[in-house]
Amino acid sequence: MPSYQYGDFQNEIYINALNGIVPKYPFDYPSLERAGSEVLPWWVLSYLAGGTGDEHTQRANVEAFKRYGIVPRMLNGAYERDLSISLFGIDLPTPVFMCPIGVIGICAQDFHGDVQIAKAAATTGVPMVASTLMMDPMEEVASHFGDTPGFFQLYTPRDRDLAASFVARAERAGFKAIVVTLDTWTTGWRPRDLNTGNLPELRGYCLANYFSDDVFLRRLDKSPKEDLNAARLEWLKVWGNSLHWEDLDWLRSLTKLPLLLKGIGSPDDVRRARDQGIDGIYCSNHGGRQANGGVPALDLLPEVVEAAGDMPVLFDSGVRSGSDAAKALAMGATAVGFGRPYAYALAIGGTDCVAHYLRSALAELDLLMAIDGYPTISDLAAAGIRRV
Secondary structure, three states: OOOOOHHHHHHHHHHHHHOOOOOOOOOOHHHHHHHHHHHOOHHHHHHHHOOOOOOHHHHHHHHHHHHEEOOOOOOOOOOOOEOOEEEOOEEEOOOEEEOOOOOHHHHOOOOOHHHHHHHHHHHHOOOEEEOOOOOOOHHHHHOOOOOOOEEEEEOOOOOHHHHHHHHHHHHHHOOOOEEEEOOOOOOOOOHHHHOOOOOHHHHOOOOHHHHOOHHHHOOOOOOOOOOHHHHHHHHHHHOOOOOOOOHHHHHHHOOOOOEEEEEEOOHHHHHHHHHOOOOEEEEOOHHHOOOOOOOOHHHHHHHHHHHHOOOOEEEOOOOOOHHHHHHHHHOOOOEEEEOHHHHHHHHHHHHHHHHHHHHHHHHHHHHHHHHHOOOEHHHHHHHOOEEO
């Protein structure tokens, strides 16, 4: 068992307070959201906070966690907890990660949020799943990971040569897995952004991976610096690829890295992906940002886990706290991703506040396991969860 317990973070806070040092950043999600909303530019906030349609699915993702509870088990000797997991042969100190956010670059006050999140990953040991949509090229972002592994999320472009280039660049840069997002080959119907005609990427933001790629640049008559309008319109032409099952063999041929499919919610799709040699499943409905009217991702998780068998299952959508993460882990998720909370933390205080939020979420998870009597993640998963 590790000597350091993540729950010890609260003792640091209380001891510091005795010396007059009060916390600089909030610990709860509502306070993070409120403070982050005050500093983000309106057009970034609209894109980050909004969902599709009337945003019912976005709210339902969060509310779903209230319908489940963890049953405590006493006398299990949980004085020490081990939160570590193994993912694709990689030993990780905790079962949480930062899920991909395509505008995380512009959520930072210096508009270099991808780099700041990579630095937070290095500081905390919590992996970053870096989006294709970055403000800095993937090579620059990956150089800040330190000893923490990073994963590359691929929005598969229509140009196969460009897709192959992205994957090859990610592999050379040191990313440890490729996460293929399936539910965002086109953007969902988002009234908040439609009301103001607000699509940051079409304004030229978060396209550094395209503008630094030789395959993409060959499609242009002039460089993006010389003709930004032509470059961003060309991006729109190649942006979305609605993949078919037969495309998985092609994607598999591009890399030896583990390949995950993101956006899976049907157990039938899980079984088919497993039969085609996919390495992992990422159960998610994009936080409610892509399709309104869907089932909350958490309600789909148990069937996805059962169908996955030995395949690891990553999960996100609606996760706001350490206790939320615990419930998803108790349902069998291998690792759980945080999204909007770390984006608001980045807006408030950059890398430092992101690290603060991650330490807070891990402390809550660790203390919940301690008090409920689960020394390890496997103990928690074996106990399962009850519907409330």
